[in-house]
Amino acid sequence: MSDRLLEVRDLRTTFRTVAGAVQAVGGVSFDLGANETLGIVGESGSGKTVLARTIMGLQPRTNVEVTGSVLLNGHEVVGASERAMRALWATEVAMVFQDPMTSLNPVMRIGKQIDETLRVRLGMDRHAARARAIELLTMVGIPSAESRYRAYPTEFSGGMRQRVVIAAALACSPKLLIADEPTTGLDVTIQAQILNLLDSLKQQLAMSVILITHDLGVVATRxxxxxxxxxxxxxxxxxxxxVFYHHRMPYTRALLQSSPKVSNAPHTRLAVIPGRPPNxxxxxxxCAFAPRCAYATEQCHTERPVLVEAAAPGHRFACWNPLPEVAEALR
Ligand SMILES: Nc1ncnc2c1ncn2[C@@H]1O[C@H](COP(=O)(O)OP(=O)(O)OP(=O)(O)O)[C@@H](O)[C@H]1O
Ligand SMILES: [Mg+2]
Known part of the structure; x- marks a missing residue:
């Protein structure tokens, strides 16, 4: 058995729409080890959420074609039945969804929502589930967890609600947690608290984390x-x-330049990447980025670049006219 928790190979997710086939994920391959945190970054619409949902085996069965392979702790997700996936959800992999309000039922007490997962997935009885739910709420930093257990989602602030969502995702101690933009919509201080929480939970529970964001700054230290x-x-x-200091792909640089920095004065206008992502x-x-790329050559418009090895092990980029390797001293 390898120590790879996740092996994704040539994964493609294509939606059949009235406008034609939309290839939202177009041949993605990567590995994730145990106890590793992997950041997935990209602009809006780059396919981050579709990739995450495909790894979770959460795409609807109709009008979507998924090919390639997702091996999750040795289990093939692509083509797996919903029944087979149910056995993996929560215990092997869990996801914190992009919109926290949609992942909590507004008319159900939060404790009950966590209880249910524990009872359905782990077969716990009511008392054990309640005790575990309170333990989880305490673990994610909800004060007075025992009384808050009976509160409704609307009684929580955005940051506290996100902690509840994380507690629910961690209910069955998944080996992999996928957090999709877990801090969007929260103010900067709360964002840092949630990211710190994810970090410490990862250590505590010895799990792997995929952290999805459009902001490279969020994943820099995590x-x-x-x-x-x-x-x-x-x-x-x-x-x-x-990726930060030796990136070769102009798009990576553009993303870095558009990332908000704590050192920026309030209301600093961010450099946005000119142009729009392709249809x-x-x-x-x-190259899909060629129309927006200041460095594009003729070849970039006619031939798709494949991922090639950069100088450092594991560092790859897909670009016909890459940025020069930046010497460490130039940082
Ligand atoms: N059900 C669907 N049918 C058709 N196209 C879809 C569907 N779901 C997503 N897409 C398309 O797939 C592409 C990738 O979407 P996705 O939601 O993964 O982007 P994202 O990187 O998560 O963006 P964001 O940062 O805004 O969350 C988009 O062009 C989107 O319009
Ligand atoms: Mg998304």
Whole structure:
């Protein structure tokens, strides 16, 4: 048995829509080890959520085609029945969804929502489930967990609600937690608290984490490796340090420049990447980023670049006209 918790190979997710086939994930391959935090970054619409949902085996069965392979702790997800997936959800893999309000039932006490997962998935009785739910709420930093257990989601602030969502995801001690934009909509101080919480829970529970964000700043100090996505594909990947300081793909640089920095004065205008992401319903020729790229050459418009190895082990980029390797001293 390898120590790889997750092996994704040539994963493709295509939606059949009235406008034609939309390839939201277009041939993604990567591995994730035990106890590792992987950051997945990319602009809105780059396919982060579709990738996460495909790894979870959560795509609807109709009008979607998924090919390739997702091995989760040795279990193949692609093509697995919902019944087979149910056995993996919560215990092997759990997800904190992008919109925390939709993952909590507004008319159900939060304790009950966690209880249910424990009773259905782990077969716990009512008392054991209640005790465990209170323990989980305490673990994620909900004060007076015993009384808050009976509160409704609307009685919590945004940050506290996100803690509840995390507690629910962790109910069955998953080996992998996928957190999709877990801090969007929260103010900066609360964002840091939630990210710190995820970090400490990861250590405490010895799990792996996939942290999805459009903001490279969020994953800078949290992830050991980073995947950069554009138009459903990986355009650069590597150790966090390499992606930050030795990136070769112009899109990675553009993302870094658009990332808000704590040192920015309030209301600083961020450099946004000019142009729009491509329409995924039309066939892509060449590099999908070429129309927006200041460095694009003729070849970039006609031939699709594949991921090639950079200098450092595990660092790869897909670009015909990459940025020069930046010497450490130039940082
Ligand atoms: N059910 C669907 N049918 C058709 N197209 C879809 C469907 N779901 C997602 N898409 C398309 O797939 C692409 C990727 O969407 P996805 O939600 O994964 O982006 P994202 O990177 O998570 O963006 P964001 O940062 O805004 O959350 C988008 O172009 C989106 O319109
Ligand atoms: Mg998303």
């Amino acid at each position: 992830a050991s490796r980073i995947i950069v996505m554009y138009a459903g594909r990986i355009v650069e990947m590597g150790d966090t340090r390499d 995924l319903a039309t066939a892509q020729v060449g």
